[in-house]
Amino acid sequence: QVHLVESGGGLVQPGGSLRLSCAASGFTFSNYPMRWYRQAPGKERELVAAISSNGRNTNYADSVKGRFTCSRDNAKNTVYLQMTSLKPEDTAVYYCHRPSAYWGQGAQVTVSS
Numbered sequence: 001q002v003h004l005v006e007s008g009g010g011l012v013q014p015g016g017s018l019r020l021s022c023a024a025s026g027f028t029f030s031n032y033p034m035r036w037y038r039q040a041p042g043k044e045r046e047l048v049a050a051i052s053s054n055g056r057n058t059n060y061a062d063s064v065k066g067r068f069t070c071s072r073d074n075a076k077n078t079v080y081l082q083m084t085s086l087k088p089e090d091t092a093v094y095y096c097h098r099p100s101a102y103w104g105q106g107a108q109v110t111v112s113s
Contacts, residue, residue, distance in 0.1 A: 002026040002102045009094065009107030012086055020081040020107055022096030030054070030074040033099060036081045038092035038109075045095070049081060064090075086111045 008020040022034070033052050039045040049070035050059045058070050067086075072079040079096060088111045096104040 002098065004096045004098060004102060004104035006094065006096050006104045006107035009109045011110045011112065013113050014087060014111055016086050016111070017082070017084045018086065018109060019083070020094055020096075020109070022079045022081075022104055024077045024079070024096075024098065027098070029077040034070075034072060034079040035097040035099070036070060036079075037095045037097055038090075039095070039106075040089075040092040043092075048094070051079060083109070088112060 003025045005023045006020055008018060010018060012018050031053055033050060035050045036048045037045050038048050046061065048061050048064055049068055051070045051072055055072045060068060067084050069082040070080065081094065083090065091109060091111050093106040093108050095106045
């Protein structure tokens, strides 16, 4: 059974940093690309970052390019989202996703002074 468990969310001031982790189990992690999505209140869920199965290729939403970095450790079955220079508009629930239909429970990130 596929499980994705996010951790590392919290409250941070504008300009601060957070690192989200997503621990995966129940499948061969190194065979799958992984994605991070986020959903702000009243808005649709949006793709934030994607990483290939071997970690060599990443893609980012324009809104986070240069500030967020997605990485993975296939030996630990974990994907990460390093977030820097955080802005209030980054406030959302962040979800880890494994194609095609598996989601984590989400991690709340709140950027506020």
